[in-house]
Amino acid sequence: AQKVTQAQTEISVVEKEDVTLDCVYETRDTTYYLFWYKQPPSGELVFLIRRNSFDEQNEISGRYSWNFQKSTSSFNFTITASQVVDSAVYFCALSGEGSNYKLTFGKGTLLTVNP
């Protein structure tokens, strides 16, 4: 069984602060994928990143960075110099070969960036 835990339900920061969203996962699959999605108030899911289980390299994309650590089963997401437009719900998700790549979502973290 797959499980994704996002312990932070809500986070509130002031603009320009850095913020890290935590994600811890559980899976028995050897091959799996981890994702982060952003869901703004409009509702659509915006894909941010996909990482496969064999690639532990951290990634940076502009103000976004991701830290994948298999040893702790974590895939944390950091936003540097946050902006008001970053306000959204962020979901971490997991899919694995053992479940035919069904995507299991965490409960999401509501990030509010205040001006």
Next chain:
Amino acid sequence: GAVVSQHPSWVICKSGTSVKIECRSLDFQATTMFWYRQFPKKSLMLMATSNEGSKATYEQGVEKDKFLINHASLTLSTLTVTSAHPEDSSFYICSARDINRNTGELFFGEGSRLTVL
């Protein structure tokens, strides 16, 4: 990039009526599509896996007769909420996997917001 389109984006219906939501992959083929449901301020819960040319696979607790899924072609899956009731009001999102990409990535539709009066 791969695009998944859902229609309608939002729908309001009377209790007891049936509502059909379409999910189309516009520029790729998908043998498998997934239907999710999201309650306000909640996570996305997988309802069922839609398989082209065969019956859908429903998650535990999801009523098959209530939520009819048809995947008639490699680019279209439909979800029909039958005899809708107010408790069926929710945000429904579909996703699809490109059969030509072995990346595990799913592409999501824009979602359909259903309100049952």
